[in-house]
Every structure is written in structure tokens, then in C-alpha cells.
Amino acid sequence: MNNTWFGLRWLLRLAWRLDRRRFVIGMGLLLPGALATPAVALALKKLVDAVVVDAPGEAAAWGAVAAVVLLCELMLGHFAHLYYFELAEITDQRLHRELLRAANGSDWLELGDDPSFGDRVDLVRQDVQRMRAGIIGGLPMAALAAQLAVTAVVLGVLSPLLLLLPVVAVLPVVFGRRAEHLLESARERTAPVTRTIRHYRRLMVDPRSQQEIRLMGNARYLLGKQAELLATYQRTMNAAQWRSTALRLAGQLAFALGYVGSVLYVYQLARRGEATVGDVILVVTLATQIATQMAAGLDLFGDVYASASGVRRLLQLRDESRQRSGGSGATPFAVERMTDGIRFDNVSFAYAGSDRTALRDVDLYLPAGTCVALVGENGAGKSTLIKVLTGLYPPTAGRVLVDGVDLAATEVTSWRRRTATLFQDFARIDLTLQHSVGVGHLPDVDSREAVTAAMHRARATALLERIGDTGALIGSGYGDGTELSGGQWQRVGFARAVMRTEPMLLSLDEPGHSLDALAEQQVCDAYQATAREVAARVGGVTLFVTHRMSTVRLADLIVVLDGGRVVERGTHDELVAAGGRYAELFHLQSRAYTE
């Protein structure tokens, strides 16, 4: 119960802070509207009593009072609606922002790797929809409470025994709450299943997976998997539904018995002359009203209860996100020009939830102004090294130093602003070409010149000409944008990365991955040119990952990773002469080309 009151108070306080005027007017209209309900019952009692003693004038007057109060009840409720619906709308928008903030509040990416965090974000997303109903229900619930209090006083004055009626009427609420709770916990239990179902659904409608699904003919298999999960979900939810319906029914039944009992009791009082006919009418009317009030209260309570659990989850998510974001330092990254370089000092890293170490005791020096190639087999840790270096994940152990500045003590976003990265799993941002590229450097997001220059640096001018205009939509995420090939998307990603013109670290993770030979050559030239610029302007380091040895040999420094460890470092000639892992890889590839 505490949770519900806490959630309701939190929501109402938020609504109050967001728009006091609507809050006050909404409540100001709701309260008299709600009090009009028992007032109608009283006016009817007076009317009937006047009729019984044959006082037509008095009867007419009470009839008129009943009519006016009834009118107030209908009108005020309606106008109040308008205000608190708008209030709910405003609160809803704020809650969505809160959710976005909570989901992205952490400085690090590791929360995104944690599926249970994803589950909770999903649940809260659904909760936020329902919190709107919580606001819409919360205000009338307060008015309803006042209404019930007045009704109880009227009944108590008539006969204290009749106070049992509201008490019995509480039973459906208590049972209903229990029923809601049952459904809630079933929903929480099935969260991993619903996440997987959604994943299957996305998999089957995503054009990229659809081609493989068709080719391999595994649609039926995937549908079957999804159907199995749906069946599990439905079994759990159905069982919870049945139990909650039974509970609700028991509550309603208890009230029905109380209702019949109280009407018979007043009837007896009237027969003994201890109550008037009007009193019988009063009790019948009030008991009927209590029934509808309790049913309405039950519905409202359901909404409020569900949204209160949502509030709890939203706040937990926010706290967790804040706690885990701890670790990022507070000092802004202030190095303007790199003179020393980047040092990895005994760095190790393991992904959250994984017992394998992706980087182990990495000791590495990348001198300022150099162009470094990272080489290694699949899973060696190359992409991970880039992600740790760009500050997406904090190292599990050890330090990363940029010109002597420890990244752990640095405000991570200010360091990230000095990096430019084309990730291996780069984003395909379905926006206009202008924005898809421009978001790489927000100050220039709307500058056509900056985007055109970045496209030029990425050797993507031909693509720009083909699309025609930077204002054209790309991708088929929405609207009728031009769909791009894998290589073209990569060019867009590259252009986005080089929107920042003075990065201290330029990382390119397999930039040649989707490109044809000519395109790779062009990107390679582009990257060499950009690397030289970066080195000359700010002493930046360029780090690139590729499996093509023809590109690797151009680097000033080659670093070979194996199983998360640095196993070799040196220039191409040095490493070939050393006859180790690199020499082996190099000879393997050159043989493949010459044979």
C-alpha cells in the first residue's frame, strides 16, 4: 500500500510542479462535482418525505434542488476532465523524457549489454503509457475519497450499523488490489519471454534478416520458436488472469451481500417507525452510489496501483543508471595538442556478464602523430580496444593515459568529443543525408558546407552526386528514402566520423569491410590524408583495424593482438624480420594473392 501512496504522491507532485493552474482548476471542478452525488441522494430523500406528508410546495422545491445538483454533477465532472486530461498529457511527455534520461543516463555502454537492464527499460516504457492513466485516475480518486467520506457520514447519522456498508464496499478494492498485484508479478516474470518474442518479430520484419530467412527457408522454424514462446507467455498470463478474476468476483460478492442486508435493515427500521420512507430511498440511492463509486474506485485504483509500480521501476532505473555511471571523472579533457601520445598501462577489460577477459594486461604506447594498425584474428579484442580507448567502457583494471592525462579522472564526454570513430558496427541512421552525416558533429549539423566537406574527406562525393542533394532522405526506415548498399552506408558512416575536423584520436574499425577494391583504395587514401591532417594539426593518433595486409604495411606502427593480449608491436619490416605471428599472417595473405 505504501508503494501505491508513494507512487500516487510522486505523480501528483510532478503534475502540480508542471502545471499548477490546471491542477487547481481541475481539482476545483472535480471536488464539488463529486460532492454533488451524495447531495442528490439527500435531496431525493427530502423530496420523498415531502410527498409522503403531502407538502407539494416543499416537494417541488426539493425536486428543483435535486435537478440543479444533478446538473452540477454532470457539468463540473465534464469540465474537470478537460483540465486533468491536458495535465496528464503534459506529465506524460515529462515521464517519457525521464525514461530516456534514465535509459541513457550512464556514461558507459555496459548497461546496454545487460539484458536485464533492457528488460526493465522495456517494462518502464509500457509503464509510462499507464502512468498517464495514473494521473487521469489519481485526481478523481481524491475527489472520490471525499465523496465516500460524506456518504459515510450521512449513513452513520441514520444508523451507526449502516457504517458497515462502506466497510463491506472496501472489500472489492482490497481484493481488486491483490488481483492487480497478481497480474503485475506475472508481467514481470514473463519480461524475458516478451523481450525474446519482440526480438523474433523484429528479426522477421527486418529487411536485412529477411533475405537470409528466405534463402535458408527458416521462416517456419523461427515462427515456430516464436509461437512456443507466445504459448508460454499466454499460459502464465492466463493463469494469472483466472486467479485475479476469481479474487475480484469474491470481493464483488461480499459487497452484494452487504448491499442487500443494509436495504433490508432500513426497511425494518421504517416498518418500526424509526426511519422515514425517504430514509429507505436515501439508503437505496446511497448504496447504489457506493457500488458504482467503489467500482469506479477499483478501476481508478487499478490504474493508480499499476502506475505506482511504474514509478517505483522508473526511479530504480534512474538510480541504477546514476550509480553505474559513477566512475567518470570530473576534470574536462583540456589537452589541445598531443605531444606525448596514448599509453595503455596494464589495461584489462571484461564485458559485463561475461567471464572471459576481452583485453588482458595490455601495455602499449602509441606515440603522438602516428598511424597505428591493429591486427589480429576474429575475437582478438581489436574492436574492444577501440571501445575502451574512446571511453565507451571503463577498463576493468589498469589505466589509459592520453598525454599523461588519466581517462579515469577525466570527464568522459569531453574526451569523446576529441575522438572520431567509424565503428565496425556503425549506425545506419535513416535521416536526410545532411543529418545522417551532420550528427557526427552537432555544432555543424545543419551546415551544408561542413557535410559536403566531410563527404569529400570520406571520398564519398560520387555518392553525394548520386543522391543529388544533402536534404534527401536515405534508408527505408521511414518515408521513401534512397536505400544504400552496405559499402555506401559505410561511406556515410565514415563521413559522419570525419565531421570532427580536429580529433585527437581517429579510429576506423575495418573501414574496408564492405568496400570493393577501388573503393577500399579510395578510403585508404582518404584515411591516410585525414590521418596526416590529424597528426599535423593536433598531433592526433590514427588507429585502424583491417585484415588487409596491403593497407596494414603503410602504418607507422603495427600492433598484433591475440586473445586480448598484445603479442607483437613494430613496423612492417621489423615484424616481418622477427618472423612471428605478423610475419605468418603477412606471408599467408601474400601467398594467396600470388598463387
Ligand SMILES: Nc1ncnc2c1ncn2[C@@H]1O[C@H](COP(=O)(O)OP(=O)(O)OP(=O)(O)O)[C@@H](O)[C@H]1O
Ligand atoms: N558486447 C559484448 N558483450 C560480451 N562480450 C563481447 C561483446 N563484444 C565483444 N565481446 C567478446 O569480446 C571478445 C573480443 O571481441 P572484439 O569484438 O573486440 O573482437 P575483434 O578483434 O574486434 O574481432 P573481429 O575481427 O571479429 O571484429 C570476443 O571474445 C567477443 O566475443
Ligand SMILES: [Mg+2]
Ligand atoms: Mg572487431
